[in-house]
Amino acid sequence: MATLAILAIMSANMSATDPSRTRRVSSAEAKNRFGSLLEAAVAGERVEITRYGEVRAVMVSVEDFEALSRQPARELNRLTAEFDRMLADMQSDATRSALVAAFDASPEDMGRAAVTLASRAAPAPTRG
Structure with missing residues (x-):
């Protein structure tokens, strides 16, 4: 199973992921639906997790995480x-x-x- 990275970064820094493939959920919903959200992230969808209406974390596949992590090094x-x-x-x-x-x-x-x-x-x- 692919690894998952949970990033606590702003959505603007996530330009490598197609914005049309973004889902936004509350932290409570993320807790209750973690399995299905994990599958969505592994499939390439970005899952933004909000707390009190603000995006506080982003769930992405390990492939997207590694691509984003390499950008500053390049x-x-x-x-x-x-x-x-x-x-x-x-x-x-x-x-x-x-x-x-x-x-x-x-x-x-x-x-x-x-x-x-x-x-x-x-x-x-x-x-x-």
Whole structure:
């Protein structure tokens, strides 16, 4: 029999499950109908359990739970790879030379560089 995970999370975090396959029950109803709700969750339906009218827990299949649990890890892995690429790009000889030149620049050199960069970035003012 498939394992079941009961998650105490908000419904908005459950985007991997089709919202049209959601059933909402009170905690009392969940207690009385646990077996049938368990079967519904195992079959892929999301069961939201309310207490005093607010969703307090969500029952999903283990497959849905594992899919949801892997999402943050995938995003973290993607961000780590992006950071590693950016760090590697910053380690080039050209970048090192530019950094040394920036630290060795006089205030006048920095001012000229700032004006040059600003004039390239800003559109020319229009007279109307």
